[in-house]
Amino acid sequence: MSDTAMSHPTKAVVTVTLKNGVLDPQGKAVGHALQTLGFSGVGEVRIGRVIELELAETDPERARQTAEDMARKLLANTVIESFRVEIKS
């Protein structure tokens, strides 16, 4: 759907992060790089994704359910990742 068709889109923000206990090599690499750059006092680093979606759905609750459905079907690998959805009008 083109942007023009969406006069007042609902904005959904889906944050996807690795589940606790799942190894995060990318996070480890960033942690080491930060220490190499001279930052001390850096503990665990975890990297995730944030997906900002414009939805034509204007009802916040239905928009939330749609975004959760999108997360389960595509945006997150629910075997190793968890997600949370925020709806912004």
Place this chain on the structure above:
Amino acid sequence: MSDTAMSHPTKAVVTVTLKNGVLDPQGKAVGHALQTLGFSGVGEVRIGRVIELELAETDPERARQTAEDMARKLLANTVIESFRVEIKS
């Protein structure tokens, strides 16, 4: 610094997103994939990164400045990306 040395780490969450106007091919691909999966009413999709950091720094304001410094030096490409920092005790 090992996790044990951090009894009460401060958690900083750095969210990195593309600046407005910067093309997001990944977002476009996700948008098409969502439509292919049968989701209608999907407008613009933007993908970003979220970096969760454990910092030994206990003062929230100094932790914020450190995280911002990390973002400018490593976590974000400030030419095409913007970032925001949230401090969680």
